[in-house]
Amino acid sequence: MKIAVCVSHVPDTAAKIKIGSDAKSIDPTDVTYILNPYDEFAIEEALKTKEKFGGEVVIISLGNESNKESVRKALAMGADNGILLKDSGIRDSISLSKALAEEIKLQNADLVFMGKQAVDYDNSITGQLTAEFLGFNCVSVVIKFDIDGNKITAEREIEGGKEIVETSIPAIITCQKGLNEPRYASLKGIMAAKKKVIEEKNASVFENKSEVIQMSKPVGKQAGKIIGKDSSAVPELVRLLKEEAKVI
């Protein structure tokens, strides 16, 4: 089975975000970029599936040269091949998904894992969009995954519970924390990954359907007051919540 994993290269979750001078993107100065945390679950699930059923895991990332770091990390975890779809333009989710769909088709992959969202734009729609453009089935926000022949049984997280979903390959699965414990890259894996060639090609360009008008910082919340240091402050706290904030 050919398994594809699409990965993003994103600012570390600990990064402080500053708006860039164009007011349409962030200032990358002093920002460390990492493999999108949710994509680690996707890589792990792809590797586990390959270990069970055989096949090949290919990592696809769309972006610039620096995305190779994240591809390299996936290769070190045990993925077989990496592809960088080079792109310097600005993309919305629609044109991004179309470009990914095109590459997935070229790769002849019939099972695709992605993180449920990238922690930069927090869209959580790339998997579903890509599946529609490919005519694949899709289960999003998956916390448990099983495959038996062509048949997929997956659990997806919903408000206050979970849904058990049945579908079949070809499919895209978007992965949520809790699905698995991503493995660490072994030293052997890291050495092997250095030798692997990351294939580079230009990403296909599609029309964006939306554009960023401007980016801004949310209005800073003013620190309130520390009303005490022990339980003697409790009656005042309850009074404030009832009478001033009116939230209880």
Next chain:
Amino acid sequence: MTNKILVILEQRDNNIKKVSYEVSKAGFELSQKLNCAIEAVIVGGEINDLSKIGNYGIKKITHLKNSELNKYSSSAYTKTIVEFLNEIGANIILIGNTSLGKDLAPRIAAKLDAGIAVDVIKIETSENNIIATRPIYAGKALVDIKINSEKKVFTIRPNVFNPGEPTENNSEIIVKEISSPDFSTKVIEVKKAEGKLDVAEASLIVSGGRGMKEAANFKLVEDLAEVLGAAVGASRAVVDAGWRPHAEQVGQTGKTVSPNLYIALGISGAIQHLAGMRSSKCIVAINKDADAPIFQIADYGIAGDVFEVVPALIAELKK
């Protein structure tokens, strides 16, 4: 193209979800600004309170029924709704940013080749265009988005748009039986977490962090949540330590929440956590360390021991 808005309502266990009232109100206000028609659709279920939607300004509601559609199916819901959309000629689609909305909206957008903006917290109009504002980087920044395609899909963040007081109640409800659609992806079972409120939807949240010291002490967090009728949340450290399930995690790799009241117990306030809860309307922090970053965004703080303060708070609330 003449604008026409369609609001997709959501039912769970035959009740309309609260967020659907909020989306209806947001849609109604948008229809007034754009001076265009609006209607609503709901798929599946035996809805008891469908007429209530009319109270928020929507005069026409279509209920697409089929007993097989009572449970969500991404393939069947997509097909059913896209057919309905094409039939009525709507070009602006609004749905709640719920687990269903987040799953369904992009599929509809792909079928329509439409631009999409998710998790929207503000909708403005400018020269007959719609400008949607949404948080990115888990709320560390905001972005204003304009969709340039004729068809536009938006998902609306719960707890942000105030549905306000109901005013009138004279909507037309049309029930349509639909034939069995595409079930290539199907929910075969829904498992509910027993009696628990979900943090993503709750208007009150009590969250615990590493300052709770051990898993067993979360009883205190749960007790306070129970007195308030609040959902229980947790910081990443606590979830990573296995004290609480991931479904409760608030923060950049957990859930982003905007409740009316967020009480942080023993949470110091790492940047990832603050990102996930900073848009809460009122924040209370109880933490021994008066220099903890959580106090920088808290409306009210008690710089004391959670094990002393929280029992007193529970007792005071029970009075």
